[in-house]
Amino acid sequence: xxxxxxxxxxxxxxxxxxxxxxxxxxxxxxxxxxxxxxxxxxxxxxxxxxxxxxxxxxxxxxxxxxxxxxxxxxxxxxxxxxxxxxxxxxxxxxxxxxxxxxxxxxxxxxxxxxxxxxxx
Amino acid sequence: xxxxxxxxxxxxxxxxxxxxxxxxxxxxxxxxxxxxxxxxxxxxxxxxxxxxxxxxxxxxxxxxxxxxxxxxxxxxxxxxxxxxxxxxxxxxxxxxxxxxxxxxxxxxxxxxxxxxxxxxxxxxxxxxxxxxxxxxxxxxxxxxxxxxxxxxxxxxxxxxxxxxxxxxxxxxxxxxxxxxxxxxxxxxxxxxxxxxxxxxxxxxxxxxxxxxxxxxxxxxxxxxxxxxxxxxxxxxxxxxxxxxxxxxxxxxxxxxxxxxxxxxxxxxxxxxxxxxxxxxxxxxxxxxxxxxxxxxxxxxxxxxxxxxxxxxxxxxxxxxxxxxxxxxxxxxxxxxxxxxxxxxxxxxxxxxxxxxxxxxxxxxxxxxxxxxxxxxxx
Numbered sequence: 073x074x075x076x077x078x079x080x081x082x083x084x085x086x087x088x089x090x091x092x093x094x095x096x097x098x099x100x101x102x103x104x105x106x107x108x109x110x111x112x113x114x115x116x117x118x119x120x121x122x123x124x125x126x127x128x129x130x131x132x133x134x135x136x137x138x139x140x141x142x143x144x145x146x147x148x149x150x151x152x153x154x155x156x157x158x159x160x161x162x163x164x165x166x167x168x169x170x171x172x173x174x175x176x177x178x179x180x181x182x183x184x185x186x187x188x189x190x191x192x
Numbered sequence: 193x194x195x196x197x198x199x200x201x202x203x204x205x206x207x208x209x210x211x212x213x214x215x216x217x218x219x220x221x222x223x224x225x226x227x228x229x230x231x232x233x234x235x236x237x238x239x240x241x242x243x244x245x246x247x248x249x250x251x252x253x254x255x256x257x258x259x260x261x262x263x264x265x266x267x268x269x270x271x272x273x274x275x276x277x278x279x280x281x282x283x284x285x286x287x288x289x290x291x292x293x294x295x296x297x298x299x300x301x302x303x304x305x306x307x308x309x310x311x312x313x314x315x316x317x318x319x320x321x322x323x324x325x326x327x328x329x330x331x332x333x334x335x336x337x338x339x340x341x342x343x344x345x346x347x348x349x350x351x352x353x354x355x356x357x358x359x360x361x362x363x364x365x366x367x368x369x370x371x372x373x374x375x376x377x378x379x380x381x382x383x384x385x386x387x388x389x390x391x392x393x394x395x396x397x398x399x400x401x402x403x404x405x406x407x408x409x410x411x412x413x414x415x416x417x418x419x420x421x422x423x424x425x426x427x428x429x430x431x432x433x434x435x436x437x438x439x440x441x442x443x444x445x446x447x448x449x450x451x452x453x454x455x456x457x458x459x460x461x462x463x464x465x466x467x468x469x470x471x472x473x474x475x476x477x478x479x480x481x482x483x484x485x486x487x488x489x490x491x492x493x494x495x496x497x498x499x500x501x502x503x504x505x506x507x508x509x510x511x512x513x514x515x516x517x518x519x520x521x522x523x524x525x526x527x528x529x530x531x532x533x534x535x536x537x538x539x540x541x542x543x544x545x546x547x548x549x550x551x552x553x554x555x556x557x558x559x560x561x562x563x564x565x566x567x568x569x570x
Contacts, residue, residue, distance in 0.1 A: 103420070104231035106520040107493045107527075125549065127495050129230040129420060129520055154493075158229075 075178050076187035077138045082162055088175045089144065093166040094126065094135060094157065097191045102128040105154040110168055115143045117170070119177075124167050126157070139177050141170030201247035202341040202401040210416050218315035220248040223418040230420035234522040237387060237425055238563075241347035242417035243408055250318025251338040251395055254325065255308040258332070264309050267329045268302065273444065273467045275454035281306045284369045284382050286452045288444060289324060294469030294476070295440040296447065297324070299432065301393075303369040303382060310369070310380065312342070312393070314434045341401030346391030346425075348566065349413040354381075354392055357407060361392060366567040375404055386422065388429030388565040427528055428521045430487060430560025436498060437485060437516045437530055443469065445476035446532065448485045448560065453477065484538040487558040488515065488529040488546070495520045495527040496546045496553065502531055503545045506552045512537060515546065521562055528562050529555070 075083050080098035083090040099105065107127035117123055117137035124135035147166050150156050157165035172178070182190065198221040207214065212223030223245065225233060236242055256263035265276040274287040284303035288296045298317040303310040313321045318337070325335045345354055354361045358372040361381060369382040380395040396404050408414050423433070432438045438447045456462045459474050467473075490496045495518055502513040518529030529546075537544065540559055545552040 103225065104229050106231075107495065109494065125494075127520070129424060129522075132495075132497075155231075 073178060074184060075181035076184065077136075077181060078190065079136050079138075081135060081138050083138050083178065083181065085172075085175060085178050088172050090139065090141065090170045090172050090175075090178070091166050092123070092135075092138060092168055092170060094161055095187070096161050099158050099161045102126065102130075102133055104129050105157045108150050108154050108157065108167070110146045110148070110151060111143045113143055113146060117141060117143065135167060137170065138181065139170070140173040143168050144171050145169040199248075201245055202398040203245040203247060203343075203405055206402050206405055207245065207416075212416070212418060215419070217419060218248055220315065222248060223416070225418040225420045226416050228415060230418070230424065231522050233415065233417045233421035234424045236415045237347045237417055237421065238389060238523050239347070240413040240415070241345060241349040241353050241391075241411070242387075242421070243405060243414050244344040244346065244417050244422055245341075245405070246344050246393070247341040247401065248315040249342055250311075250313040250315065250321060251340055251342060252311040252313060252318070252322060252325065253308050253334075253336040253338060254311060254329070255334045255336070256332060257334060259307065261304060261307055261309065264333050265304070267332050268309060269457070269463060270466060271324070271328055271468070272302070273453045273457050273470075273473055274302070275456040275463075276302060276309070277463065278454070278456060279304045282368055282370060284367055284384060288438070288449070288452070289321065290444070290467055290469040290473065291440055292468050293440075294443040294472030296434070296438045296442055296444060297321075297440060299434050299438060301382070301384060303380075305369065305371075305380065310395075316435060338395070339398055341396045341398050343394045343396060343401065343405055343408070344385055344391060345394065345408060345414070346385045346387040346389045348390060350389070350391040351568070353408055353411045353414050354394075356411065357404070364392075366390070366569045375400060375407060377404070379404075383568065386429070386431055387425040388431070388561055388563055389425075390566050390568045424519055424522060427517055427519055427530070428523055428561065428563045429565060430530070430562060432485075433517055442485075442532070443473055443476055443481060445473060446481040446483050446485065450477060480535060482535060483513070483532045484535045485516075485530055486533050486538040487560045487562060488518070488531060489556045489558045489562075490527045490529065490546060491554045491556070493527060494548060494553065496529050496548055496555065500529075501547045502533065502555070503547065503552060504537060506545050506554075508545070512544065523563055530560075533557070
Protein backbone atom coordinates (compact mmCIF):
# COMPACT_ATOMS: atom_id res chain seq x y z
CA UNK A 73 0.00 0.00 0.00
CA UNK A 74 1.06 3.59 -0.69
CA UNK A 75 0.69 6.22 2.01
CA UNK A 76 1.67 9.88 2.42
CA UNK A 77 2.68 12.30 5.13
CA UNK A 78 2.01 16.00 5.61
CA UNK A 79 5.75 16.60 5.10
CA UNK A 80 5.35 15.31 1.54
CA UNK A 81 6.94 11.92 1.97
CA UNK A 82 5.50 8.72 0.51
CA UNK A 83 5.85 5.17 1.83
CA UNK A 84 5.28 1.88 0.08
CA UNK A 85 4.94 -1.15 2.35
CA UNK A 86 6.10 -4.65 1.44
CA UNK A 87 5.79 -6.95 4.47
CA UNK A 88 7.37 -4.91 7.23
CA UNK A 89 9.75 -2.97 4.95
CA UNK A 90 8.65 0.49 3.85
CA UNK A 91 10.33 2.26 0.92
CA UNK A 92 10.40 6.02 1.59
CA UNK A 93 10.74 8.94 -0.79
CA UNK A 94 9.46 12.45 -1.38
CA UNK A 95 6.45 13.23 -3.51
CA UNK A 96 6.29 14.88 -6.90
CA UNK A 97 4.61 17.82 -5.20
CA UNK A 98 7.66 18.14 -2.94
CA UNK A 99 10.05 18.12 -5.88
CA UNK A 100 8.02 20.79 -7.60
CA UNK A 101 8.21 22.96 -4.49
CA UNK A 102 11.93 22.35 -4.10
CA UNK A 103 13.01 22.80 -7.68
CA UNK A 104 16.10 21.15 -9.11
CA UNK A 105 17.77 18.96 -6.48
CA UNK A 106 21.55 19.15 -6.40
CA UNK A 107 22.48 17.23 -3.25
CA UNK A 108 21.10 14.35 -1.20
CA UNK A 109 22.37 13.14 2.17
CA UNK A 110 21.00 9.76 3.24
CA UNK A 111 20.92 8.24 6.74
CA UNK A 112 23.29 5.48 7.82
CA UNK A 113 22.34 1.82 7.40
CA UNK A 114 21.33 0.51 10.78
CA UNK A 115 20.16 3.90 12.06
CA UNK A 116 17.17 3.52 14.36
CA UNK A 117 14.77 6.38 13.73
CA UNK A 118 11.75 7.52 15.69
CA UNK A 119 8.77 8.95 13.87
CA UNK A 120 9.57 12.55 12.95
CA UNK A 121 13.35 12.21 13.29
CA UNK A 122 15.42 13.88 10.61
CA UNK A 123 16.36 11.08 8.24
CA UNK A 124 17.77 12.68 5.11
CA UNK A 125 18.64 16.08 3.71
CA UNK A 126 17.78 17.37 0.28
CA UNK A 127 19.35 20.51 -1.17
CA UNK A 128 17.82 22.17 -4.19
CA UNK A 129 19.31 25.10 -6.06
CA UNK A 130 17.42 27.42 -3.71
CA UNK A 131 17.33 25.83 -0.27
CA UNK A 132 17.87 22.85 2.01
CA UNK A 133 15.02 20.67 3.15
CA UNK A 134 14.77 17.85 5.66
CA UNK A 135 13.22 14.48 4.98
CA UNK A 136 11.78 12.99 8.14
CA UNK A 137 11.25 9.40 9.24
CA UNK A 138 7.50 9.00 8.57
CA UNK A 139 7.25 6.13 11.07
CA UNK A 140 9.64 4.55 13.55
CA UNK A 141 11.98 1.95 12.13
CA UNK A 142 15.50 0.83 11.27
CA UNK A 143 17.20 1.93 8.06
CA UNK A 144 17.96 -1.27 6.10
CA UNK A 145 18.72 -0.07 2.58
CA UNK A 146 19.79 3.15 0.83
CA UNK A 147 19.33 4.34 -2.75
CA UNK A 148 22.87 5.52 -3.42
CA UNK A 149 21.98 6.26 -7.06
CA UNK A 150 20.31 9.51 -5.98
CA UNK A 151 23.43 10.61 -4.10
CA UNK A 152 25.43 10.13 -7.31
CA UNK A 153 22.78 11.81 -9.46
CA UNK A 154 20.26 13.90 -7.50
CA UNK A 155 18.40 14.73 -10.71
CA UNK A 156 16.84 11.26 -10.53
CA UNK A 157 14.69 12.51 -7.66
CA UNK A 158 13.20 15.26 -9.83
CA UNK A 159 12.77 12.92 -12.79
CA UNK A 160 11.06 10.05 -10.96
CA UNK A 161 10.39 10.99 -7.33
CA UNK A 162 7.94 8.19 -6.67
CA UNK A 163 9.89 5.47 -8.48
CA UNK A 164 13.63 5.45 -9.15
CA UNK A 165 14.01 8.48 -6.83
CA UNK A 166 13.31 6.54 -3.62
CA UNK A 167 15.52 7.49 -0.66
CA UNK A 168 15.76 4.62 1.84
CA UNK A 169 13.99 1.57 3.20
CA UNK A 170 12.86 1.21 6.79
CA UNK A 171 12.07 -1.98 8.70
CA UNK A 172 9.04 -0.57 10.51
CA UNK A 173 8.71 -1.12 14.25
CA UNK A 174 4.94 -1.26 13.76
CA UNK A 175 3.71 -1.86 10.18
CA UNK A 176 0.12 -1.35 11.38
CA UNK A 177 0.97 2.30 12.00
CA UNK A 178 0.71 2.76 8.20
CA UNK A 179 -3.06 2.80 8.72
CA UNK A 180 -2.76 6.16 10.45
CA UNK A 181 -1.18 7.87 7.44
CA UNK A 182 -2.92 9.62 4.55
CA UNK A 183 -3.93 7.69 1.48
CA UNK A 184 -3.57 9.07 -2.03
CA UNK A 185 -6.99 10.75 -2.05
CA UNK A 186 -6.30 12.54 1.23
CA UNK A 187 -2.87 13.65 0.04
CA UNK A 188 -4.30 14.99 -3.22
CA UNK A 189 -6.79 16.97 -1.16
CA UNK A 190 -4.00 18.36 1.02
CA UNK A 191 -1.96 19.50 -1.95
CA UNK A 192 -4.96 20.86 -3.83
CA UNK B 193 0.49 35.31 -5.37
CA UNK B 194 -1.63 37.19 -2.90
CA UNK B 195 0.35 40.31 -2.09
CA UNK B 196 -1.62 43.31 -3.28
CA UNK B 197 1.16 45.81 -2.66
CA UNK B 198 3.69 44.29 -5.06
CA UNK B 199 4.61 46.28 -8.13
CA UNK B 200 4.73 44.68 -11.55
CA UNK B 201 7.01 45.21 -14.53
CA UNK B 202 5.80 45.78 -18.11
CA UNK B 203 6.50 42.07 -18.80
CA UNK B 204 4.32 40.74 -15.97
CA UNK B 205 1.56 39.39 -18.22
CA UNK B 206 4.17 37.61 -20.33
CA UNK B 207 5.63 35.86 -17.28
CA UNK B 208 2.19 34.59 -16.34
CA UNK B 209 1.58 33.40 -19.90
CA UNK B 210 4.89 31.55 -19.77
CA UNK B 211 3.80 29.93 -16.48
CA UNK B 212 6.58 31.45 -14.40
CA UNK B 213 6.66 30.82 -10.69
CA UNK B 214 6.37 34.37 -9.34
CA UNK B 215 7.95 35.59 -6.11
CA UNK B 216 8.24 38.95 -4.37
CA UNK B 217 11.56 40.67 -5.00
CA UNK B 218 12.48 44.24 -4.09
CA UNK B 219 8.81 45.13 -3.93
CA UNK B 220 8.02 43.60 -7.32
CA UNK B 221 6.36 40.36 -8.35
CA UNK B 222 9.10 38.71 -10.39
CA UNK B 223 9.66 35.33 -12.08
CA UNK B 224 11.90 33.10 -9.94
CA UNK B 225 11.85 30.38 -12.58
CA UNK B 226 9.85 29.11 -15.54
CA UNK B 227 8.77 25.49 -16.13
CA UNK B 228 12.27 24.69 -17.45
CA UNK B 229 13.63 25.13 -13.91
CA UNK B 230 16.62 26.94 -12.45
CA UNK B 231 19.26 24.39 -13.42
CA UNK B 232 18.24 24.09 -17.07
CA UNK B 233 17.65 27.86 -17.36
CA UNK B 234 21.19 28.44 -16.12
CA UNK B 235 22.73 25.89 -18.51
CA UNK B 236 20.65 27.19 -21.43
CA UNK B 237 21.99 30.72 -20.90
CA UNK B 238 25.58 29.51 -21.11
CA UNK B 239 24.86 27.28 -24.12
CA UNK B 240 22.49 29.46 -26.14
CA UNK B 241 20.65 32.62 -25.03
CA UNK B 242 18.58 33.59 -22.02
CA UNK B 243 16.10 36.45 -21.78
CA UNK B 244 15.72 38.12 -18.39
CA UNK B 245 13.23 40.76 -17.25
CA UNK B 246 15.24 43.21 -15.15
CA UNK B 247 12.76 46.07 -15.43
CA UNK B 248 12.54 46.29 -11.66
CA UNK B 249 15.97 47.96 -11.67
CA UNK B 250 16.12 51.76 -11.71
CA UNK B 251 17.07 53.64 -14.88
CA UNK B 252 18.02 57.21 -14.01
CA UNK B 253 19.06 59.98 -16.39
CA UNK B 254 21.57 62.48 -15.08
CA UNK B 255 21.61 65.56 -17.32
CA UNK B 256 23.62 68.69 -16.60
CA UNK B 257 21.43 71.79 -16.52
CA UNK B 258 24.01 73.35 -18.85
CA UNK B 259 23.48 70.50 -21.29
CA UNK B 260 27.18 69.60 -21.16
CA UNK B 261 27.55 65.93 -20.23
CA UNK B 262 31.06 66.63 -18.88
CA UNK B 263 29.46 68.65 -16.10
CA UNK B 264 27.23 65.73 -15.21
CA UNK B 265 30.29 63.46 -15.19
CA UNK B 266 32.25 65.82 -12.96
CA UNK B 267 29.26 66.07 -10.63
CA UNK B 268 28.81 62.30 -10.44
CA UNK B 269 32.49 61.92 -9.55
CA UNK B 270 31.63 63.55 -6.23
CA UNK B 271 29.64 60.42 -5.37
CA UNK B 272 31.65 57.56 -6.91
CA UNK B 273 35.39 56.64 -6.76
CA UNK B 274 35.28 55.97 -10.49
CA UNK B 275 36.54 57.87 -13.54
CA UNK B 276 33.37 59.15 -15.17
CA UNK B 277 34.94 62.21 -16.84
CA UNK B 278 37.04 60.05 -19.18
CA UNK B 279 34.16 57.69 -19.98
CA UNK B 280 33.72 58.28 -23.71
CA UNK B 281 30.31 58.75 -25.35
CA UNK B 282 28.88 55.36 -26.23
CA UNK B 283 30.66 53.56 -23.37
CA UNK B 284 29.56 52.37 -19.95
CA UNK B 285 31.31 51.18 -16.82
CA UNK B 286 30.73 49.72 -13.38
CA UNK B 287 30.57 52.09 -10.42
CA UNK B 288 29.41 52.34 -6.80
CA UNK B 289 28.13 55.07 -4.53
CA UNK B 290 30.23 55.24 -1.36
CA UNK B 291 29.58 56.63 2.10
CA UNK B 292 31.82 58.50 4.54
CA UNK B 293 33.24 55.23 5.92
CA UNK B 294 34.14 54.05 2.42
CA UNK B 295 31.28 51.55 2.43
CA UNK B 296 29.18 50.83 -0.66
CA UNK B 297 25.74 52.42 -0.75
CA UNK B 298 24.78 50.78 -4.07
CA UNK B 299 26.54 49.42 -7.14
CA UNK B 300 25.49 50.54 -10.58
CA UNK B 301 26.33 50.87 -14.26
CA UNK B 302 26.94 54.37 -15.61
CA UNK B 303 26.78 55.08 -19.34
CA UNK B 304 27.74 58.12 -21.37
CA UNK B 305 24.86 58.55 -23.81
CA UNK B 306 26.30 61.67 -25.43
CA UNK B 307 24.01 64.33 -23.95
CA UNK B 308 23.42 62.71 -20.60
CA UNK B 309 24.53 59.93 -18.29
CA UNK B 310 22.31 56.89 -17.84
CA UNK B 311 22.59 55.12 -14.51
CA UNK B 312 21.18 51.64 -13.91
CA UNK B 313 20.82 50.94 -10.19
CA UNK B 314 19.53 48.10 -8.02
CA UNK B 315 15.78 47.84 -7.56
CA UNK B 316 15.95 47.80 -3.77
CA UNK B 317 18.02 51.00 -3.73
CA UNK B 318 16.54 53.00 -6.55
CA UNK B 319 14.44 55.32 -4.39
CA UNK B 320 17.31 56.17 -2.06
CA UNK B 321 19.78 56.44 -4.95
CA UNK B 322 17.52 58.93 -6.70
CA UNK B 323 17.16 60.94 -3.48
CA UNK B 324 20.94 60.83 -3.01
CA UNK B 325 21.51 62.17 -6.54
CA UNK B 326 18.94 64.93 -6.06
CA UNK B 327 20.34 65.98 -2.71
CA UNK B 328 23.95 66.03 -3.85
CA UNK B 329 23.78 66.99 -7.53
CA UNK B 330 20.41 68.70 -7.83
CA UNK B 331 22.00 72.12 -8.27
CA UNK B 332 23.88 71.35 -11.45
CA UNK B 333 21.93 68.35 -12.78
CA UNK B 334 18.40 67.34 -13.61
CA UNK B 335 17.60 63.86 -12.41
CA UNK B 336 14.89 61.89 -14.17
CA UNK B 337 13.76 58.34 -13.45
CA UNK B 338 12.88 56.62 -16.72
CA UNK B 339 9.68 54.64 -16.84
CA UNK B 340 11.03 52.01 -19.24
CA UNK B 341 11.50 48.27 -19.30
CA UNK B 342 14.90 46.59 -19.18
CA UNK B 343 15.48 43.24 -20.85
CA UNK B 344 18.77 41.34 -20.60
CA UNK B 345 19.68 38.92 -23.37
CA UNK B 346 22.72 36.86 -22.41
CA UNK B 347 24.64 33.95 -23.87
CA UNK B 348 26.73 32.92 -26.90
CA UNK B 349 23.65 33.19 -29.16
CA UNK B 350 22.54 36.57 -27.81
CA UNK B 351 24.13 38.51 -30.65
CA UNK B 352 22.59 36.28 -33.32
CA UNK B 353 19.17 36.58 -31.70
CA UNK B 354 19.28 40.36 -31.26
CA UNK B 355 20.74 40.87 -34.74
CA UNK B 356 17.44 39.61 -36.20
CA UNK B 357 15.79 42.70 -34.71
CA UNK B 358 18.73 45.11 -34.60
CA UNK B 359 21.54 44.18 -37.03
CA UNK B 360 23.84 46.97 -35.81
CA UNK B 361 24.30 45.20 -32.48
CA UNK B 362 26.86 42.99 -34.19
CA UNK B 363 29.43 45.79 -34.33
CA UNK B 364 29.12 46.60 -30.63
CA UNK B 365 31.96 45.64 -28.28
CA UNK B 366 31.70 44.72 -24.60
CA UNK B 367 30.72 47.88 -22.66
CA UNK B 368 29.47 49.82 -25.67
CA UNK B 369 26.08 51.50 -25.45
CA UNK B 370 24.00 52.70 -28.39
CA UNK B 371 20.53 53.82 -29.29
CA UNK B 372 19.12 51.27 -31.70
CA UNK B 373 15.73 50.99 -33.34
CA UNK B 374 14.10 47.72 -32.35
CA UNK B 375 10.70 46.95 -33.88
CA UNK B 376 10.25 50.62 -34.62
CA UNK B 377 11.01 51.74 -31.06
CA UNK B 378 14.00 53.68 -29.81
CA UNK B 379 15.90 51.39 -27.46
CA UNK B 380 19.10 51.98 -25.52
CA UNK B 381 21.25 48.89 -25.88
CA UNK B 382 24.37 48.12 -23.82
CA UNK B 383 26.68 45.21 -24.48
CA UNK B 384 26.96 44.20 -20.85
CA UNK B 385 25.40 41.89 -18.30
CA UNK B 386 25.47 40.03 -15.04
CA UNK B 387 26.19 36.48 -16.16
CA UNK B 388 29.78 36.27 -17.38
CA UNK B 389 28.46 35.64 -20.90
CA UNK B 390 28.41 37.93 -23.91
CA UNK B 391 25.09 39.71 -24.09
CA UNK B 392 23.04 42.84 -24.10
CA UNK B 393 20.89 44.88 -21.76
CA UNK B 394 18.08 46.52 -23.68
CA UNK B 395 16.13 49.50 -22.35
CA UNK B 396 12.80 49.65 -24.16
CA UNK B 397 9.71 51.82 -23.95
CA UNK B 398 7.31 50.15 -21.49
CA UNK B 399 4.47 49.78 -23.99
CA UNK B 400 6.46 47.71 -26.51
CA UNK B 401 8.50 45.65 -24.03
CA UNK B 402 6.29 42.56 -24.26
CA UNK B 403 6.35 42.59 -28.06
CA UNK B 404 10.12 42.86 -28.15
CA UNK B 405 10.50 40.11 -25.56
CA UNK B 406 8.10 37.84 -27.45
CA UNK B 407 9.91 38.47 -30.72
CA UNK B 408 13.23 37.55 -29.10
CA UNK B 409 11.66 34.47 -27.51
CA UNK B 410 10.31 33.41 -30.91
CA UNK B 411 13.91 32.50 -31.75
CA UNK B 412 14.34 28.83 -30.85
CA UNK B 413 17.61 29.42 -29.06
CA UNK B 414 16.22 32.05 -26.67
CA UNK B 415 14.56 30.90 -23.44
CA UNK B 416 13.05 32.97 -20.62
CA UNK B 417 15.19 32.91 -17.49
CA UNK B 418 14.13 33.70 -13.92
CA UNK B 419 15.84 35.25 -10.92
CA UNK B 420 16.94 31.86 -9.58
CA UNK B 421 19.22 31.23 -12.54
CA UNK B 422 20.21 34.91 -12.65
CA UNK B 423 21.66 34.39 -9.20
CA UNK B 424 23.52 31.16 -9.98
CA UNK B 425 24.91 32.70 -13.18
CA UNK B 426 26.28 35.78 -11.44
CA UNK B 427 27.66 33.67 -8.59
CA UNK B 428 29.65 31.55 -11.05
CA UNK B 429 30.88 34.77 -12.65
CA UNK B 430 32.14 35.94 -9.25
CA UNK B 431 29.90 39.02 -9.34
CA UNK B 432 28.63 40.69 -6.19
CA UNK B 433 25.00 40.92 -5.20
CA UNK B 434 24.26 44.18 -3.42
CA UNK B 435 22.84 43.55 0.01
CA UNK B 436 24.56 40.18 0.25
CA UNK B 437 28.23 40.45 -0.82
CA UNK B 438 28.55 44.23 -0.68
CA UNK B 439 26.77 46.72 1.52
CA UNK B 440 27.37 49.85 3.52
CA UNK B 441 29.85 48.04 5.74
CA UNK B 442 32.08 46.77 2.92
CA UNK B 443 34.57 48.93 1.06
CA UNK B 444 35.32 48.38 -2.63
CA UNK B 445 38.87 47.32 -1.73
CA UNK B 446 37.64 44.66 0.73
CA UNK B 447 35.17 43.50 -1.91
CA UNK B 448 37.88 43.00 -4.52
CA UNK B 449 36.50 45.81 -6.66
CA UNK B 450 39.64 47.97 -6.75
CA UNK B 451 39.85 47.30 -10.49
CA UNK B 452 36.83 49.60 -10.89
CA UNK B 453 38.67 52.53 -9.27
CA UNK B 454 40.63 54.01 -12.14
CA UNK B 455 44.02 55.69 -11.75
CA UNK B 456 42.57 59.19 -12.15
CA UNK B 457 40.75 58.89 -8.81
CA UNK B 458 43.62 57.31 -6.86
CA UNK B 459 46.48 59.00 -5.00
CA UNK B 460 48.47 61.03 -7.50
CA UNK B 461 45.71 60.82 -10.10
CA UNK B 462 44.34 63.79 -12.05
CA UNK B 463 41.22 63.93 -9.86
CA UNK B 464 42.44 62.21 -6.73
CA UNK B 465 39.73 61.52 -4.14
CA UNK B 466 36.78 63.85 -3.80
CA UNK B 467 34.26 61.07 -3.14
CA UNK B 468 32.77 59.94 0.18
CA UNK B 469 35.18 57.70 2.10
CA UNK B 470 38.23 58.99 0.20
CA UNK B 471 40.63 58.60 3.14
CA UNK B 472 39.59 55.03 3.92
CA UNK B 473 39.51 53.86 0.32
CA UNK B 474 42.75 55.50 -0.80
CA UNK B 475 44.39 54.25 2.38
CA UNK B 476 43.27 50.69 1.66
CA UNK B 477 44.40 50.94 -1.96
CA UNK B 478 47.86 51.81 -0.69
CA UNK B 479 48.14 49.61 2.39
CA UNK B 480 45.63 46.83 1.73
CA UNK B 481 42.41 46.11 3.58
CA UNK B 482 42.14 43.96 6.71
CA UNK B 483 39.70 41.58 5.07
CA UNK B 484 38.99 40.46 1.53
CA UNK B 485 36.18 38.82 -0.38
CA UNK B 486 37.20 35.31 -1.42
CA UNK B 487 35.87 32.67 -3.78
CA UNK B 488 35.01 29.43 -2.01
CA UNK B 489 34.60 25.91 -3.34
CA UNK B 490 33.23 23.46 -0.76
CA UNK B 491 34.31 19.81 -1.01
CA UNK B 492 31.63 17.47 -2.25
CA UNK B 493 28.21 18.52 -3.49
CA UNK B 494 26.46 20.12 -0.54
CA UNK B 495 25.86 23.84 -1.05
CA UNK B 496 27.18 26.15 1.68
CA UNK B 497 24.87 29.14 1.84
CA UNK B 498 24.87 32.72 3.05
CA UNK B 499 25.31 32.92 6.82
CA UNK B 500 27.47 29.78 7.15
CA UNK B 501 30.38 30.31 9.52
CA UNK B 502 33.97 29.89 8.35
CA UNK B 503 36.89 28.58 10.42
CA UNK B 504 40.64 28.35 9.84
CA UNK B 505 40.85 24.67 10.81
CA UNK B 506 38.57 21.72 11.43
CA UNK B 507 38.89 21.97 15.17
CA UNK B 508 39.40 25.73 15.41
CA UNK B 509 37.10 27.64 17.70
CA UNK B 510 37.46 31.19 16.37
CA UNK B 511 35.20 32.08 13.48
CA UNK B 512 37.23 33.82 10.77
CA UNK B 513 34.45 34.83 8.44
CA UNK B 514 30.96 34.25 7.11
CA UNK B 515 29.63 33.18 3.75
CA UNK B 516 27.84 36.10 2.07
CA UNK B 517 26.53 34.22 -0.98
CA UNK B 518 26.52 30.53 -1.73
CA UNK B 519 24.76 27.96 -3.81
CA UNK B 520 25.21 25.41 -6.51
CA UNK B 521 27.02 26.22 -9.77
CA UNK B 522 25.34 24.15 -12.51
CA UNK B 523 28.07 24.85 -15.07
CA UNK B 524 30.71 23.68 -12.62
CA UNK B 525 28.46 20.92 -11.29
CA UNK B 526 29.70 21.90 -7.84
CA UNK B 527 28.79 24.15 -4.92
CA UNK B 528 30.40 27.62 -4.87
CA UNK B 529 30.27 30.52 -2.47
CA UNK B 530 31.87 33.79 -1.50
CA UNK B 531 32.65 35.39 1.82
CA UNK B 532 35.02 37.77 3.58
CA UNK B 533 38.18 36.45 5.20
CA UNK B 534 41.05 38.15 7.02
CA UNK B 535 43.38 39.17 4.20
CA UNK B 536 46.25 37.10 5.57
CA UNK B 537 44.09 33.97 5.32
CA UNK B 538 42.45 34.72 1.96
CA UNK B 539 45.18 32.84 0.09
CA UNK B 540 44.32 31.03 -3.13
CA UNK B 541 44.51 27.28 -2.92
CA UNK B 542 44.37 27.03 0.87
CA UNK B 543 41.65 25.08 2.61
CA UNK B 544 39.43 26.49 5.34
CA UNK B 545 36.31 25.02 6.91
CA UNK B 546 32.64 25.87 6.79
CA UNK B 547 30.16 24.73 9.40
CA UNK B 548 27.26 22.87 7.80
CA UNK B 549 24.64 21.01 9.82
CA UNK B 550 26.92 20.78 12.83
CA UNK B 551 29.93 19.46 10.91
CA UNK B 552 33.04 21.16 9.55
CA UNK B 553 33.33 20.84 5.76
CA UNK B 554 36.60 21.60 3.90
CA UNK B 555 36.34 24.59 1.56
CA UNK B 556 39.02 25.61 -0.96
CA UNK B 557 39.77 29.29 -1.60
CA UNK B 558 39.58 30.00 -5.31
CA UNK B 559 39.97 32.96 -7.65
CA UNK B 560 37.05 34.73 -9.27
CA UNK B 561 35.45 34.16 -11.66
CA UNK B 562 34.68 30.46 -11.23
CA UNK B 563 33.91 30.16 -14.96
CA UNK B 564 35.70 31.72 -17.94
CA UNK B 565 33.86 34.88 -19.04
CA UNK B 566 33.06 35.22 -22.75
CA UNK B 567 32.88 38.98 -23.22
CA UNK B 568 33.29 40.29 -26.76
CA UNK B 569 36.19 42.63 -26.22
CA UNK B 570 38.25 44.67 -28.70
